[in-house]
Amino acid sequence: MLIGINLGLALIVARLLKREPYIAGSGIPQVEGQLAGELEMHWWSILWRKFIGGILALGPGLFLGREGPAIQLSASVGQGFASEFKLSGTDRRLLIASGAAAGLAAAFNAPIAGTLFVLEEIYHNFSPLVWLTALAGAIGSNFISLNVFGLVPVLHLSYSRSLPVSNYWHLILLGIVLGLFGYLYQRVLLVMPRWYHQLTHLPRPIQGIVPFLLVILVGYFSPNLLGGGNGLILGFGQHVPPLFVLIAIFIIRFVFSMISYGSGLPGGIFLPILSLGAVIGAVYGVLMNQLGLLSHVYIMNLIIFSMAGYFAGIGKAPFTAILLVTEMVGNLTHLMPLAVISLTAYLVVDLLGGAPIYEALLKQMTMPKTVQQLHRPDHLEIPVFFGSPLNGKMVRDMPWPKEALLIGIRRGEQEVIPHGDTLIHEGDTLVLLTDTTQRTRVKQRIDALLATLEKKHRD
CATH class of the missing domain: 3.30.70.1450 (Regulator of K+ conductance, C-terminal domain)
Structure with missing residues (x-):
C-alpha cells in the first residue's frame, strides 16, 4: 500500500514538473536567475504548482526543506503584484526580492536574516532601496505568520553557558571540518543530476520515483530521521545520542539528502544543510568530550554554532548564517563564536574553490530555448x-x-x-x-x- 501511494504521489509531482520545470528543487536559484535577468517565469504557474508539488514531496518525509519553496512561492507573489500593477524593471525586481525575504522570514521567524539573505545571496546588492523594501516584506510576513496563524519558529534552541574564550580553538578546528564537509556537499550535490541520468536512464521529471520509494525503508526502520531535520535538531536539546549513532545519522541524512534533492523534486536544501551542520557539531562535541577536551555543557553550543558554520560554507553567505542563528536562539552573546566558525568554514570552502551553492545550481540549470526574450x-x-x-x-x-x-x-x-x-x-x-x-x-x-x-x- 505504501509503495502504491508513493508511486502515485511521484507520478503526480512528475506531471507538475513536466508542465513547469522551474518548480524543481528549492526555487532559490530560479529567483536569483529572475533578478539577474537570466530567467523569465509565469508567476501563477509557479505559485500553484510549486505549492502542490512541494506539499506532495515534503509530506511523505523526503529529506527536503520547506524554506526554499517558501522563498520561491513568496517571490512569485511579489511578481504577481508587480504584474497586477503593471510594474517592470527595477520596481518589479524589488517586489520579487521583497517576496523572497518575506518567505524566509515566515519560515524561520527571522526577518533580519531573511532580508540579509536576499541581499547577500540572491540580489547581490546592498542598495538602500533593496534593503528597505526587503525588510518591509520580511517584517510584514513575520507579523502575519506569528499573530494570525500562530506559527512558532522552526528551530528554537538554547544553551546554559556561553563558550569561554579559552575554548575558541574548538571553533577554528570545527570550522575547518565544516568547510571540508561543506565542499564535499557542494561537489556531490552538483554531480547528482548526472549520476541520476547515468544510473536510472529515466526522464528528468520521473526521477523523483527513486527517493519516493527509498524513503519507505528509512521511514519503516527509523521514522524519526524523516523530513527536513527540524525534529532531529530540536531533539538534540533533550538528548544527544552516542557518537556512533550520530555518525550513522549523518551518513543516512547526507546520502538521502543527495538522493532527494538530486532527483529534482520540489523541495529545498536550507533546513537539511542546517540539520547536517548540527549533526557534525554534535559528533565533534561528543568526541571532544570523550577525549576530555570539552565539557559536556558546551556540546549544545557547538551544535548551534555548527548550523551557522555549515550553511556559511556551503551557501558562502556568512552574514546570513550568523544572523539566522542569532534570531533563532534569541541571544546576542554568541555573535563572536558564530563569526569565528562561520568565517573559518567560509575560508576553507573558498580556498578549495567552492562556489555559492545556489549560484552554482543556477549556472547548472539548462535554460529552455523557448523562453521569450523581452527587448526593453x-x-x-x-x-x-x-x-x-x-x-x-x-x-x-x-x-x-x-x-x-x-x-x-x-x-x-x-x-x-x-x-x-x-x-x-x-x-x-x-x-x-x-x-x-x-x-x-x-x-x-x-x-x-x-x-x-x-x-x-x-x-
Whole structure:
C-alpha cells in the first residue's frame, strides 16, 4: 500500500514538473536567475504548482526543506503584484526580492536574516532601496505568520553557558571540518543530476520515483530521521545520542539528502544543510568530550554554532548564517563564536574553490530555448565596495561595455549625473542602462573588467 501511494504521489509531482520545470528543487536559484535577468517565469504557474508539488514531496518525509519553496512561492507573489500593477524593471525586481525575504522570514521567524539573505545571496546588492523594501516584506510576513496563524519558529534552541574564550580553538578546528564537509556537499550535490541520468536512464521529471520509494525503508526502520531535520535538531536539546549513532545519522541524512534533492523534486536544501551542520557539531562535541577536551555543557553550543558554520560554507553567505542563528536562539552573546566558525568554514570552502551553492545550481540549470526574450530598457546597479579598483577612476578612463550606458552615480542621498571627468568613489553605486536581454552579459563583462584591474593593481 505504501509503495502504491508513493508511486502515485511521484507520478503526480512528475506531471507538475513536466508542465513547469522551474518548480524543481528549492526555487532559490530560479529567483536569483529572475533578478539577474537570466530567467523569465509565469508567476501563477509557479505559485500553484510549486505549492502542490512541494506539499506532495515534503509530506511523505523526503529529506527536503520547506524554506526554499517558501522563498520561491513568496517571490512569485511579489511578481504577481508587480504584474497586477503593471510594474517592470527595477520596481518589479524589488517586489520579487521583497517576496523572497518575506518567505524566509515566515519560515524561520527571522526577518533580519531573511532580508540579509536576499541581499547577500540572491540580489547581490546592498542598495538602500533593496534593503528597505526587503525588510518591509520580511517584517510584514513575520507579523502575519506569528499573530494570525500562530506559527512558532522552526528551530528554537538554547544553551546554559556561553563558550569561554579559552575554548575558541574548538571553533577554528570545527570550522575547518565544516568547510571540508561543506565542499564535499557542494561537489556531490552538483554531480547528482548526472549520476541520476547515468544510473536510472529515466526522464528528468520521473526521477523523483527513486527517493519516493527509498524513503519507505528509512521511514519503516527509523521514522524519526524523516523530513527536513527540524525534529532531529530540536531533539538534540533533550538528548544527544552516542557518537556512533550520530555518525550513522549523518551518513543516512547526507546520502538521502543527495538522493532527494538530486532527483529534482520540489523541495529545498536550507533546513537539511542546517540539520547536517548540527549533526557534525554534535559528533565533534561528543568526541571532544570523550577525549576530555570539552565539557559536556558546551556540546549544545557547538551544535548551534555548527548550523551557522555549515550553511556559511556551503551557501558562502556568512552574514546570513550568523544572523539566522542569532534570531533563532534569541541571544546576542554568541555573535563572536558564530563569526569565528562561520568565517573559518567560509575560508576553507573558498580556498578549495567552492562556489555559492545556489549560484552554482543556477549556472547548472539548462535554460529552455523557448523562453521569450523581452527587448526593453533596464537598469543595472554596480556597487563600488571598499578597495574596489574603480575607486579614484574617472568615468572616461573605464572601457564600459558598448551594450550599456552609465546614466547615474548614487552617492549617499545624492544622485550624481556622470561626466567624462567624474571621479568614482568607494561607496558609490553605478547605475547603467542596458537592454533586458543584455543585462547578464553586461554584468559578466564588468566583473571581468574588475578582475583584470585588480590583477594589474597587484602586479
